């Protein structure tokens with residue numbers, strides 16, 4: 001039986017589980033593939049200790065420098081599970097340029113280097129698989145790339161960050177945001193430094209990967225409008241539920257308007273109707289709703305992180321790569337596509353302000369919206385929320401984000417209105 005020889009770089013959470021499964025499922029994987037998956041080398045700063053811990057035989061080479069992997073003789077594919085940016089970037093580019101297949105779980109690498117990776121893969125006639133980079137164990141990328149290849153994807157709405165979804169779930173039960181974050185950290189669901197999660201930047205990287213895959217052209221992460229959880233309070237989550245019949249979710253959205261090369265992409269806290277399937281996604285779970293022209297709405301749900309889910313996605317990629325190598329059918333990655341054009345579409349907004357309790361303040365706020373033709377759907381002034389001002393909560397009818405932004409700037413310039421405010425989008 002032919003062997004596919006693998007090198008695994010990074011023996012941390014995902015790498016260790018990947019190696020463990022590669023070995024424990026050796027026989028069933030070989031039957032499925034019609035070839036043996038042979039672990040030829042591992043690389044980690046503490047490779048020897050990790051190899052001992054994993055019980056690897058002496059035939060598996062142990063390296064500490066990922067830069068040496070691409071030139072190891074007899075390697076067919078590299079599995080990059082290092083994390084970070086620079087070392088993975090050098091490893092993946094060098095491997096692809098040499099014609100080695102690559103599997104990676106690294107969303108940052110893809111989101112920030114999409115075009116150079118495609119270029120390197122095209123140059124080396126090599127394939128790059130990256131299922132675990134978005135939504136962990138959910139096979140969303142294969143669904144988009146293979147299952148929906150004949151369809152036209154119109155939009156993707158995702159809960160793409162488990163940490164923030166866990167925090168929002170606890171907040172909806174009345175736990176303050178800071179305590180919810182501490183709980184997530186205790187459970188190992190949040191990083192020590194959760195800034196990328198809370199700011200929405202982690203979800204933006206995943207939106208970038210999803211949109212680039214669907215469109216074939218790179219949507220850079222800086223083209224995704226990003227708003228994180230920072231402004232969302234317990235009062236917002238309670239008000240959303242009791243007065244608006246909605247739940248707050250941090251959504252990553254990519255909408256392809258008209259031709260697929262026009263895309264609207266954002267990450268934002270959003271008010272989702274309680275009966276919407278995304279509203280039921282709680283705790284650290286991820287979900288992606290794909291709207292396709294012919295298939296309609298498809299919902300993908302599961303664990304977005306963790307050793308098992310990520311290793312499952314990595315192994316799926318390894319098998320896909322193995323099949324391509326065996327049949328010689330690996331289509332070279334397409335060359336970088338033409339530049340995407342950004343679009344905006346109308347959306348209803350939630351705005352919470354804190355204002356001084358003075359006559360005429362409310363009418364100046366509504367006038368600022370009215371001047372720009374923004375129509376108000378609801379307006380509320382709940383009592384006793386905020387000692388620093390009277391809360392004004394407005395929801396609008398759909399309006400363009402640009403127009404809403406201009407109205408917001410003029411409202412925040414009013415002397416009686418505090419600059420502290422919360423904006424969320426309303427999902428229809």
Ligand SMILES: NC(=O)c1ccc[n+]([C@@H]2O[C@H](COP(=O)([O-])OP(=O)(O)OC[C@H]3O[C@@H](n4cnc5c(N)ncnc54)[C@H](OP(=O)(O)O)[C@@H]3O)[C@@H](O)[C@H]2O)c1
Pocket residue numbers: 009010011012013014015043044045046064065066080081082083084087105106107132133136304305306307310
């Ligand atoms: N964890 C998850 O649930 C999950 C889910 C989906 C995708 N991912 C992605 O999978 C990748 C790996 O994540 P992970 O959680 O497994 O990370 P991890 O636990 O930190 O493991 C990474 C391992 O690689 C080693 N390493 C990093 N840079 C190295 C270098 N330059 N040279 C040698 N060794 C190096 C690290 O050693 P040190 O500890 O000494 O740095 C560590 O042992 C990341 O891209 C992550 O975004 C993770």
